[in-house]
Amino acid sequence: MIKILVVELLVLLASSSVFSIEVDTDLGRVRGVNLTSRLGVSFHAFRGIRYAEPALGELRFVNPQPVKPWSPGTFDASQDGPMCPQPWDNMTDVSEDCLRLNVYTKDVKARKPVIVFLHPGGFYVFSGQSKYLAGPEHFMDRDCVLVSLNYRLGSLGFLATGTKDAPGNAGLKDQVLALRWVQKHIHRFGGDPQSVTLLGYSAGSISIGLHMISPMSRGLFHRGICMSASPYGPPKYHSNDLQLAQRQARLLKCPQEPVAEMVECMRRKPYLDYVSTYNGMFEFGWNPVLNWRIVVEEDFGQERFLIEDPFKTARRGDFYKVPLITGITEFEFKSAAFWDLRNASIVSKYNSDWERFAPIALILDRDSNQSRTATRVLREKYLPESRDKLEYPKSLKGLGELFSDALIGVAFNRFLRLMAPHTPIYTYLFRYKGRYSFLKNPDNQEAMGPVHHDELLYLFHVGLISPLLKREDPENFIIERMTRMWMEFAKKGDPHNKNDEYLKELNWPRYTSENQDYLEIGTNLTAKTGGFYLDRYHIWDELFPLSGF
Structure with missing residues (x-):
């Protein structure tokens, strides 16, 4: 009997050494696990590592504080940490103790290029967790160290009263602390x-553009x-978004003034109260998509993320210049148009009072003569077949292009124009239509991409949308090409490698204004x-000249 127990113990110890790995850091020891990549390569995963103190009580709405060392203990990083507060099916996976990051590596003794993923979600949803959106299996077939991270979201991350109580941009400061x-x-992880x-997508991409500006x-x-x-x-930048903060206060049953009392009350509210009031923070549906705004902070003695309007900094060329890849998908926010047009309540709003509701969806100033004029012009230009009535499916193409440009395309085009004189840029238009997409027609399950987020399916295992794609799957070639181009760029600022079988024919010229x-x-x-969609972007340049920002 004793012999059997000894054998079982040896087997257990052997299996634990196979499935776990420990790394020493200045904060203390970290225990991870060994996993397998898409193509069967073993790698080490350290998930849910705390990089900041939980933003509770007095730490709500303000700059994050570095995590305290846990030595001599060992931090269990064997599983994803919780996501930051947001509506989710499994609320046991949500917590304010969410300022965590994941590290994936194949060799802790090496010195490999690092890719840090900043997740999408409009600054109010999603996370850097491996199980939903940021599975590392694709990139772990490349020669890099991958990091994904969480940052505070919604009002808990971006409340901006224009006072010292909540100066704004807390979620972006979380990203800075993680960096x-x-x-x-x-270096402890290779x-x-x-x-x-x-590497940022959507809100994560906006974040990178701002990190180039932020001191x-x-x-x-x-x-x-x-x-x-x-x-x-x-949208223009402001020093606060007090109106949205007061809206949150009303939903939480807090006083709306004075501001200090409002924020103090909001600090005491459980995070689940913020989650349960998410829907009430939007005007209709999930509009405006970018609801929580980045602000130019006033100086209250805090370390400030933004000290002036990004347009002003960019035009002056006084920003942190790094080589860039930037691009968009062919259909981007066609998904928003699809769901809005199939929602009787929302489409009736557009049809009954376009000049009131369109500026909200298009993220324009509300109740201004300029926005009213702009929405009339935009409807004529993008939706000539639907001047009298928006309806599905007739209006889908035009409304999809309008939403895509308002929310993504115009900003992307301006980014190119502002950055190109100062730093090398490669740009792309993603047109690959795969079996999986973030937009599937519920009537026939047809993938309607490529829409917003769809490139992520080939860079990460996106468990929300697709199974783990293998070598024999038809998507294998696009996964290989995307991860290899991105890896080459991460290594040397250039996506080419003539010695790579997947990239040997690649000819990707740098973008120039000419x-x-x-x-x-x-x-x-x-x-x-010659660029793309320039005729559409020209409409916006006439309505909102870049020189006016």
Whole structure:
């Protein structure tokens, strides 16, 4: 009997050594697990590592504080940490103790390029967790260290009263603190702190554009991959969003003034009260999509993320210049148009009072003569067949293009124009239509992409949408090409590698203001010139000239 127990113990110890790994850091020891990549390569996963103190009580709405060391204990990083407060099916997976990051590596003794993923979600949903949106299995077939992270969302991350109580941009400061953590500790996991590439999608892409501007972020990264968004859209920047803060206060049954009492009351409310009032923070449906705004902070003695209007900084060329990849998908926010047109309540709002409701969906100033004029012109230009009535499916193409440009395309185009004189840029239009998409027609289950988020399906295992795609799947070639181009860029600021079987024919010219070269990413990789959708973007330039920002 004793012999049997000894054998079982030896088997248990052997299996634990196979499935776990420990790394020493200045904060204490971290225990991770061993996992397998998409193509069967073993790698180490350290998930849910706390990089900041939980933003509770007096730490709500203000700059995050670095995590305290846990030595001599060992931090269990074997599973994803919780996501930041948001509506979710499994609320046991949600907590304010969410300022966590994941590190994936194949060799803790190496010095590999680091890719840091900043997740999408409009600054109010999603996370860096591996199980839903940011599975590491694709990138772990490449020679890098991958980091994904959470940051505070919604009112808990972006409440901006214009006072010292909630100066704004807390979620972006969380990202900064995580990047500082990477600089201090990533070498313990086999990463090179002098070769850090930020990879951001949507809100994460906006974040990268702002990190290039922010004095807090200088020197913390060396390249940027900005996918489907930038911080240079039609909305103008302000020093506060007190109106949205007061809306949240009303929903929480807090006083709306004086501001100090309002914020103090909001600090005492359980985070589940914020989650349960999410729907009430939007005007109709999930509009406006970008509801919580980034602000230019006033100086209350805090470290400020933004100290002036990003347009002003960018035009002056006084920003942290790093090589860039940036691009968009072919159909972007067609998904928003699809669901709005199939919602009788929302489409009736557009049809009954377009000039009132369109500015909300298009993220324009409300109740101004300029926005009323703009919405009339935009309807005529984008929806000539639906001047009298929006309806599905007739209006889908025009409304999809209008939403895509208002929310993504115009800002992307301005980003190119503002950055190109100062730093190398590669740009792309993603046109690959796969079996999986973030937009599927519920009537026939047809994938309607490529829409917003769809490139992520080939860079990460997006468990929300698709199974883990293998070598024999038809998507294998696009996964190989995307991860290899992104990896080459992360390594040296250039996506080419003539010695790579998947990239040997790649010809991706840099973007210049004169030629406006870009790569069309579809079944083939095709270099093109002359830009794309420029006639549509010209409509916006006439309505909202870049010189006016």
